[in-house]
Amino acid sequence: MNKIIFALAALLFSATTMAQQSNEPSILPKPSKVTMGLQECFFVLNPQTKIINKLEDKDAKVVTKEINSLAQELLGRNLKTASSIKEDNNIIIKKNGSLATEGYILEITPENIIIQAKSTAGAFYALQTLKQIVPIQAYETPLDLETVKLPTMKVEDAPHFAYRGFMLDCSRHFWDVETVKEVIDIMALHKMNRFHWHLTEDQGWRIEIKKYPLLTEKGSLREQTTTGHNEGFDGIPYGGYYTQKDIKEIVKYAEERFITIIPEIEIPGHSLGALCAYPWLGCRGEEGNYKTWSLWGVSPQIVCAGKESSFKFWEDVLGEVIKLFPGEYIHIGGDEAPRDEWKVCPLCQKRIQENGLKNEAELQSYVTHRIEEYLNKHGRKLIGWDEILEGGVSQSATIMSWRGASGGIKAAQKGNYAIMTPNDFCYLDYFQTKDRKDEPDAIGGYVPLSKTYSLNPYDKLTAEQQKYIMGVQGNLWCEYIPTPMQLQYMALPRLGAIAEVGWSNPAPESKDVNKFIERAKHLSRYYAVFGWNFAKHFYDGVEQ
Ligand code: ACM
Ligand code: ZN
Numbered sequence: 001m002n003k004i005i006f007a008l009a010a011l012l013f014s015a016t017t018m019a020q021q022s023n024e025p026s027i028l029p030k031p032s033k034v035t036m037g038l039q040e041c042f043f044v045l046n047p048q049t050k051i052i053n054k055l056e057d058k059d060a061k062v063v064t065k066e067i068n069s070l071a072q073e074l075l076g077r078n079l080k081t082a083s084s085i086k087e088d089n090n091i092i093i094k095k096n097g098s099l100a101t102e103g104y105i106l107e108i109t110p111e112n113i114i115i116q117a118k119s120t121a122g123a124f125y126a127l128q129t130l131k132q133i134v135p136i137q138a139y140e141t142p143l144d145l146e147t148v149k150l151p152t153m154k155v156e157d158a159p160h161f162a163y164r165g166f167m168l169d170c171s172r173h174f175w176d177v178e179t180v181k182e183v184i185d186i187m188a189l190h191k192m193n194r195f196h197w198h199l200t201e202d203q204g205w206r207i208e209i210k211k212y213p214l215l216t217e218k219g220s221l222r223e224q225t226t227t228g229h230n231e232g233f234d235g236i237p238y239g240g241y242y243t244q245k246d247i248k249e250i251v252k253y254a255e256e257r258f259i260t261i262i263p264e265i266e267i268p269g270h271s272l273g274a275l276c277a278y279p280w281l282g283c284r285g286e287e288g289n290y291k292t293w294s295l296w297g298v299s300p301q302i303v304c305a306g307k308e309s310s311f312k313f314w315e316d317v318l319g320e321v322i323k324l325f326p327g328e329y330i331h332i333g334g335d336e337a338p339r340d341e342w343k344v345c346p347l348c349q350k351r352i353q354e355n356g357l358k359n360e361a362e363l364q365s366y367v368t369h370r371i372e373e374y375l376n377k378h379g380r381k382l383i384g385w386d387e388i389l390e391g392g393v394s395q396s397a398t399i400m401s402w403r404g405a406s407g408g409i410k411a412a413q414k415g416n417y418a419i420m421t422p423n424d425f426c427y428l429d430y431f432q433t434k435d436r437k438d439e440p441d442a443i444g445g446y447v448p449l450s451k452t453y454s455l456n457p458y459d460k461l462t463a464e465q466q467k468y469i470m471g472v473q474g475n476l477w478c479e480y481i482p483t484p485m486q487l488q489y490m491a492l493p494r495l496g497a498i499a500e501v502g503w504s505n506p507a508p509e510s511k512d513v514n515k516f517i518e519r520a521k522h523l524s525r526y527y528a529v530f531g532w533n534f535a536k537h538f539y540d541g542v543e544q
Contacts, residue, residue: 023151025133026522028496029191029503037152043108046089046147047075050082054094059120062256063093066127074138074148088112093123102193102258103158106130108150121258122158125191129155132526139529161457163419163471164502165194165262166495168487169478171201171273172296174220174240179484181253186491186532188257190499195254196262196331196473199242202293202301205273206241207263211316212278216241219277222292228441230295247324255326262383263325266333267314268303268367274313275301281310283345296443296479300338305367306347315374328381329398332371335385337364357391365391372397383419386411398470402426405459412461412468421473425455428494429477432537439535442480442490448540449520450513452497457506474498485533492527492534493520 023039049071053064068078085092088111096105096116104126105116113130117123130150138148166187168175175183184195199207205219221239226232242250254261275282275290282288283304293299303310321330339360342348352363365388372382372394383398386407393399398417401408408418420426423445430445452474458466474495481487500516517538527534 025151025153026519027129027132027155028516028519028523029500030516030519031129031155031157032505033156035154035156037109037154039151041110041152042149043110043113043152044089044147044149045071045074045113047077047079048089050080050090052082052085052090052092054092055117055120055123056095057120059256060093063120063123063127065256066124067091070127070131070134074134075146085112091115093117100158102162102191104129104155106153106155106157108133108152108154110152113150121193124188124258125157125159126155128189128191129157131189132523136525136529139526159191159503160505161469161471161502163194163473164190164192164499165196165419165421165471165473166192166491166498167196167198167264167421167473167475169198169201169476170206170242171198171204171478173478173482174204174206174238175478175484175487176240177242177246177250179487180250182484182532183487183491184250184254184257184259185530186488186495187259189526189530190495191503192495192499193259194262194471194473195259196264196475198264198477200264200266200273200333201270202272202299203296204239204241204292205277207247207265207321208241208243209317209320210244211320212313214277215274215317217277219273219292222294224294226295230297233294244320244324251325260327260329261325262327262329262331263321264331264333265314265317265321266335267371268305268310268364269335269337270298270333271303272299272301274303278313281307281313283341283348298336298338300340302338302341304345304347305342305363306345306349306351311370314371318371318374319378322375322378322380328379329383330375330380331383331400332368332375332388333385334364334368334388335402337387339364359391361391363391364388365393368397369394400473402475405457408457408469409460409465412465415468417468417470419470419473420455420457421475422455423475425452426472426474426498427477428452428474428490428498429480432490432494432535433540439537440480440486440489443477447494449494449497449517449538450540452494453500453511453513453516455497455501455506456508457501472498472502488533489535492532493524493538494535496520496523 071079091113093115099118102121104122106126107114115126205215208216220241224233224235225238272293276292279286281303342360368388375382386401399411400419402421405422408420411418429443430447431442457469
């Protein structure tokens with residue numbers, strides 16, 4: 001008898017589980033835990049739904065604003081707010097100090113939606129989840145609906161990594177304020193929280209520095225741009241830069257979406273924009289005949305590390321950058337620095353001798369140390385590309401690993417913090433399909449969605465070393481990306497994979513590429529209603 005009852009109970013349980021599973025919404029990045037309510041139970045969002053925001057942090061109003069932007073989209077109006085519960089039909093947001101910093105609990109009951117979070121960021125992420133629980137039809141035909149039915153459930157969620165980033169190159173092609181804001185919106189939906197803004201380059205300096213006006217007056221302009229893969233020139237002058245006012249506007253916009261901006265000022269290479277504006281920065285001075293570059297690739301010119309005036313320049317620039325960007329990290333580039341000019345520059349060689357340095361790699365390291373001291377003195381921390389490891393690096397520098405994962409592994413082994421952006425997984429400027437047939441031209445490489453998703457940031461690291469991996473980042477270099485539409489096409493859907501590697505459990509055994517791809521496909525319908533372009537290449541490279 002007992003056996004029969006057990007068998008019946010097991011059957012009932014599995015039937016319920018199956019019903020629940022089929023009902024479970026597709027949420028990307030995958031949440032830690034979702035428990036579905038009964039299938040026939042819904043919360044009905046309607047114009048009478050009230051917001052009861054009990055968060056007390058100074059940024060708490062951002063949450064009300066975010067709910068209202070969703071209400072505008074779905075119901076064509078803002079919701080009323082209330083300070084206490086009088087009757088059902090509320091979205092209640094309250095603090096729960098026992099949750100993880102960016103974690104949240106989202107409960108959708110027939111009576112109310114209840115969000116608990118430790119920080120306002122957590123509540124904001126609960127709303128990003130809610131946006132994906134809203135059935136796609138509610139966005140596709142919004143104003144036909146007076147109400148939106150939301151399935152009942154409980155989502156308990158928190159990110160794995162504290163750093164979930166995206167880098168945008170604004171130098172090879174310049175992106176206006178609206179385009180950058182849209183990138184920030186895309187990141188926010190994916191619960192990403194670090195925007196690495198690549199602002200200076202051989203091909204153009206893009207940030208206004210009041211003390212050095214020629215950086216933008218001259219250094220932001222190039223005479224023309226190469227066509228194809230350095231095959232010809234288009235003969236069209238090109239330029240653009242962000243005023244400090246633009247930057248403040250974008251920093252605030254990002255802050256309201258819990259995204260910290262990490263500005264990147266390239267030191268000492270990738271600097272033709274600066275050299276064109278102020279030739280005295282170069283080893284060859286006026287004789288250098290520096291011109292903002294019209295080719296792709298890395299120019300052989302470099303800022304002189306022998307002159308004190310170069311350090312004064314870098315510190316002045318960083319002084320203004322620090323005032324514009326409140327985040328704790330400043331990225332100083334350091335990648336691909338062509339050190340040949342240093343080999344023949346008397347001042348650089350004198351610096352090497354006087355400081356007992358072995359070679360030019362150590363001279364770069366000398367530069368990095370001095371810049372780091374300056375940043376630390378001003379309460380900031382330094383991030384550099386993995387090349388800064390080459391001549392020796394201080395214990396406090398953070399390494400961004402791009403030439404594969406080896407730089408990040410080396411950093412973690414020696415106890416430096418690292419961010420994983422290995423090019424073979426995270427370079428979103430690479431082709432998305434093997435045959436490249438229906439893709440626009442790209443820089444090269446091959447990184448399908450499944451490859452990005454397969455990144456294990458902890459690969460080859462012991463449990464102790466894993467503690468030094470701060471997180472992951474997708475990088476979008478923009479040599480071959482001339483329009484905002486193409487920018488989004490290259491970023492999506494692969495940014496979803498970066499987001500999921502950063503947010504969800506990265507252990508290979510907890511991942512399932514086919515299920516991830518289903519989530520990515522589902523989310524792409526939301527991209528479409530939000531007006532974002534995306535590549536349709538979901539399955540390339542995946543064993544079916
Ligand atoms: C890089 O791709 N040069 C960091
Ligand atoms: Zn020099």
